[in-house]
Amino acid sequence: MPEFLQIWQGVRRLPDAPFRVSGAEDIDLIMNRAKAPSASPFASKDLPRLLAPWLLRDDRDNLLLYKCTYVDLKYRVLSPVQALILPFFSGERSYAEIQSIWLHLIKPVRKAESLRDLDEIVRNLMAPDEIIGLTGVPSDSFKDKTNIPLPDFNRYHWPVERTSVPVSVQVDLTNRCVANCRYCYAERNSCQELTTAEWVVVFNQFSNLGIRIVDMAGADPFMRLDVFDLLRAMVDRDFTFSVSTKSHISPVWTRRLAELGIGRDQTGVVARGLQVSVDSVDNKLASWLTGVSNYLERAKSTTANLVAAGLSPRIKCVMTAYNWDQSAQIVELFSSLGARRFQFVQYGRSLYRHSDDLFLTREQKLSLSESMPLLVAAHPDLEIVFQDDTGETKTKEQIKADWPQRAVCTGGRAAMLVHPNGDVSLCEQIPHIPANVVGNLLRESLLEIWNGAAVDKFIHPERSRFAGTVCSSCSDFDECHLGRGYCYRDALSAFGGLHDAPPACPRQEKVPLRLV
Amino acid sequence: MPDASEGRRKFLKTALISAGAVIGAVFARKAAFASVAQDPLVRDMANRSRNASIATHDDKGAALCNKASCNPGCQDGCSNGCQSSCKSGKA
Numbered sequence: 001m002p003e004f005l006q007i008w009q010g011v012r013r014l015p016d017a018p019f020r021v022s023g024a025e026d027i028d029l030i031m032n033r034a035k036a037p038s039a040s041p042f043a044s045k046d047l048p049r050l051l052a053p054w055l056l057r058d059d060r061d062n063l064l065l066y067k068c069t070y071v072d073l074k075y076r077v078l079s080p081v082q083a084l085i086l087p088f089f090s091g092e093r094s095y096a097e098i099q100s101i102w103l104h105l106i107k108p109v110r111k112a113e114s115l116r117d118l119d120e121i122v123r124n125l126m127a128p129d130e131i132i133g134l135t136g137v138p139s140d141s142f143k144d145k146t147n148i149p150l151p152d153f154n155r156y157h158w159p160v161e162r163t164s165v166p167v168s169v170q171v172d173l174t175n176r177c178v179a180n181c182r183y184c185y186a187e188r189n190s191c192q193e194l195t196t197a198e199w200v201v202v203f204n205q206f207s208n209l210g211i212r213i214v215d216m217a218g219a220d221p222f223m224r225l226d227v228f229d230l231l232r233a234m235v236d237r238d239f240t241f242s243v244s245t246k247s248h249i250s251p252v253w254t255r256r257l258a259e260l261g262i263g264r265d266q267t268g269v270v271a272r273g274l275q276v277s278v279d280s281v282d283n284k285l286a287s288w289l290t291g292v293s294n295y296l297e298r299a300k301s302t303t304a305n306l307v308a309a310g311l312s313p314r315i316k317c318v319m320t321a322y323n324w325d326q327s328a329q330i331v332e333l334f335s336s337l338g339a340r341r342f343q344f345v346q347y348g349r350s351l352y353r354h355s356d357d358l359f360l361t362r363e364q365k366l367s368l369s370e371s372m373p374l375l376v377a378a379h380p381d382l383e384i385v386f387q388d389d390t391g392e393t394k395t396k397e398q399i400k401a402d403w404p405q406r407a408v409c410t411g412g413r414a415a416m417l418v419h420p421n422g423d424v425s426l427c428e429q430i431p432h433i434p435a436n437v438v439g440n441l442l443r444e445s446l447l448e449i450w451n452g453a454a455v456d457k458f459i460h461p462e463r464s465r466f467a468g469t470v471c472s473s474c475s476d477f478d479e480c481h482l483g484r485g486y487c488y489r490d491a492l493s494a495f496g497g498l499h500d501a502p503p504a505c506p507r508q509e510k511v512p513l514r515l516v
Numbered sequence: 517m518p519d520a521s522e523g524r525r526k527f528l529k530t531a532l533i534s535a536g537a538v539i540g541a542v543f544a545r546k547a548a549f550a551s552v553a554q555d556p557l558v559r560d561m562a563n564r565s566r567n568a569s570i571a572t573h574d575d576k577g578a579a580l581c582n583k584a585s586c587n588p589g590c591q592d593g594c595s596n597g598c599q600s601s602c603k604s605g606k607a
Contacts, residue, residue: 080570081570084561084565084570087557087561088557088558088561097552100552101552101555101558101561104552104553104558104562105558105561105562105565106570148557150560150561150564151564152564153564153565153567153568153570154564154567154568156568
């Protein structure tokens, strides 16, 4: 077993039982715990199913379960026992049949207890994420019954630190943008761009590796003359993604988007979203924030065109100290144009064009925390989501308690980014400079890059790179870097370097720059 | 005085029905097991798992965190999960 996996097991504090045990062991003995009887999650005749948009993927050394949507990146490398039973949740077998299959495969000594173990495994797949259920569109994993992804137990590795192939790839088609927003976090340096044909070759690589989440990062894709060719190529390869724009979308462009099904709200169809940026109902303020004259009228026209074509754009607003009190007016104005989805996020520090006066004050944050739920409640027919950050300072105890539960840095573990020129890096929010580039898709294949030394070195940096920081002598250094990793972007934004403990680390002693 | 043979008849009848139900249930279960064993996917999975043992510590199923978050301010988990479109400065 590779050393990093052994350490990873330690990080996760896995049970003492070895991952692999001798063949005829009983599940009851292995689980070795007394349980109170509890009701099954399903009745015997129920037909539970793996729900869309969850997909199973043969990830070479294990079975991966991921949510195939651009909305939120969620994935699990299935434990062997989950991998054993989940492929039977096609919605065509009753729970009684699944129980029989379980008993047939596990051959337990104490069947009743073993069935309770199955119930527990199933419950863990029902909440908090709705992975298995009785109603809803079934997962596409069972569409081709001759090709259901199955685990290879002869070489099954679990747990693992990173997936064999990225789950998600972000593509920067261009760094160009029609706007020049004061709050934009993007670097937007001048960058050579891959041709249409070169992007198609890249997309083919993704497709051949089974990558379905190919979302867009960077600037405005409509700045490229071949944008519809690229979008067509992405749709043809069944990618899920969201297109975000500040360009004016004419009726002609709208029709082309509608033909591609981008921004169409259809249940059970691969989600492809469309986002229109709106920051103010005051045309002057909107233009000042975006650097585009008459911006509000352009956004209204774009929204009306999209809605007229049957599309459902999401209206996105970045709340700053200048427009923080306009959420209700934005919802009123754009819902009157037919928009049904809204998202409000708070301004965060940009590495490239930051200005402190854009930050929301504590009072503004608290006010939003009170008013936004009321706005949501007042519009039950609309989807309104907002970032609820009150700016409350965490106590040392809270920071200490939260750190072990921090979000995994998916860069290099499950996701990566392709820049306009084919360079690959691991996070869209760190500078596009040679030190942060781990390869280029014009010169190497995606797998060569993903499994190459540069990625390994980037996500497992040497301790010497942290000289002068609390990390350099930290006893948890290996645990930190071989497990969940940490947020490079936060470390860079708060302290000026990638190789430093982020503000969320309980051992960080320096006072960080404000991030949100 | 109640007829003892009538009582015995009823008892025997009940016992026979009960025994029949038990035997029926056992056969039904065996039949269900037999049909499960014939399922090609079950056979395939049984073959795949035959020589490899499967420890069953489930650990809630998440070997990797299932809530990645890259947005400043939602490191504790955005209510909508990680969204590229959630990022503060994204159009």
